[in-house]
Amino acid sequence: MGGPRLEVVKFGFYVFFPVGVMLYFGGPDFYDKHVKGIRFWPDYETTYKPPTTSEEVRSSLESMKAQREERWRQYREQQQQQQAEK
Numbered sequence: 001m002g003g004p005r006l007e008v009v010k011f012g013f014y015v016f017f018p019v020g021v022m023l024y025f026g027g028p029d030f031y032d033k034h035v036k037g038i039r040f041w042p043d044y045e046t047t048y049k050p051p052t053t054s055e056e057v058r059s060s061l062e063s064m065k066a067q068r069e070e071r072w073r074q075y076r077e078q079q080q081q082q083q084a085e086k
Contacts, residue, residue: 051057
């Protein structure tokens with residue numbers, strides 16, 4: 001259909017296009033200009049640090065239970081207020 005010249009052009013495209021893309025996007029200039037400034041991970045100081053000792057685990061469990069009970073207490077008060085308004 002296209003002949004041997006077309007096949008040579010297609011072969012050249014198949015071989016050299018990926019090489020050119022790798023040279024352009026894999027070069028240090030592209031990295032410095034477009035990729036280096038992107039922050040993929042948050043700062044270590046701002047991330048959650050799980051408890052490591054048994055005392056820290058106990059204290060965090062107690063605080064979580066207190067927060068949960070406070071939310072339930074507020075929810076119950078809100079429900080009672082809505083019932084009283086009806």
